[in-house]
Amino acid sequence: MATETSEGEEEVKITGGNQVLLVDDDLREMGKEAAWSVSSCKTGNGVSSLRDDNLDTYWQSDGAQPHFVNIQFQKKVKLQLVVIYVDFKLDESYTPGKICIRAGDGFHNLKEIKTVELDKPTGWVYISLSGNEARETFVNTFMLQISVLSNHLNGRDTHLRQIKIYGPRPNPIPHQPFQFTSREFTTYSIIR
């Protein structure tokens, strides 16, 4: 869409974090379908640490800010939510302070969709990608870039422990304009 909208202008401030990862039933994790890469890393703390479901390991950047995590999908996908695990108590000045999320077809046309500021977070931090209007509920994109613009206490390199990407579940019934909601319909709509 050519028109400029106000999306990405407002900044959200997030404090705290959740100890348990709780996500809406309509959403599913989509990170495994994507190719993941990072702008830089220390040996032994590479990109795989972001996706190993282990909160004790982390990705550590090794270079100048901003630090990037690039998530590229093979096809255009609908995304709604990014969840990251950060731990200020353990990582201190390595904890991200300001995070910006961009989306686009590839590296050449990334556009900012959300910027959030974190305040000493420990736990899962939810970053919704939805805009204010109904048609901006989802981000339709080939690529997502999560960039760490700054850290806490002026730290240089950053630690991220986990990243999860969520999009809406597709309609369980193909070629149907809307999803069924009532039990009368859902029990009859599939064979198992």
Add this chain to the structure above:
Amino acid sequence: MLGTSEILSLLGILGEGYRLSCLYRCQDALDVFLKLSHKQYNTSWVLSQVGKSYFELVDYLEADRAFSLARRASPYSLEGMDIYSTVLYHLKEDMKLSYLAQELVSTDRLAPQSWCAMGNCFSLQKDHETALKNFQRAVQLNSRFAYAHTLCGHEYVSLEDFENGIKSYQSALRVDARHYNSWYGLGMIYLRQEKFEFSEHHFRMAFQINPRSSVIMSYLGTALHTLQRSEEALSMLEKAILADKKNPLPMYQKANILMNLEDFDEALEVLEELKEYAPRESSVYALMGRIYKRRNMPEKAVFHYGLALDLKPSATDVATIKAAIEKLLVPDELQDYL
């Protein structure tokens, strides 16, 4: 002599009932089982066959009743318990289902049925990865157990891994070519992948095996419609409506096809009828909204879209419906810009 003929007639009834249920003539099978004496009918084998027949007739409440009686008659029998867990899955009885799964696993942790129940339990919680692992364990325990392969296929589909889904369904069919659930599963995958000829073929195979299932007829109708064979599609859906009056799916699909054929009045008529049957179904109102929009009746469209939104549709549909409403409220000359 008298005893022999009595036993023969008993076995005759049991055999006939089993034969009919294998042919998926489930109502006939139920009628045959009713000929049994009270004592024979209340054995766990017969009750679980009865449950299976109700399951095939998509009468899950009756199936639940029969299976729970069967369990009471012999709590350690595993016969049909995989199906029972699927019945509870359809009824969304998560508590009963997890209890059943626990009991079965503690009864026999080497039986595929136990792990099918466990998998269904996780699948109902939308934890499809764990569900898949459980079904794979069932396959490991007995690779000749067709239903476990099929359930693996369903989970792969939920995880959008269609390649492995197809493989699982095909392994199920290698074990039992008459296992129509797998033909149906393959049809669904091809329908999603827009390989419509394949889809039609597989739904038709399922239909030939179980020609009384209104659900299969509905999807066969959908597949025919995607192949631009709308006449055939509508007559197939008509058949589905007659086969099971309680199934709203073919009526909804009929309305959808009629809308695509721009026969708006008739589509609305069908939807009005559906509204009576399932007053809390969001998708019915959403489709009505869409039709009114195409008929250039914005007030009515907004009204029905609003009703659809009140009934908690999925987030995707909320976005679609809200966007449609926004477009309705924009004057025509501006519409091109959106």
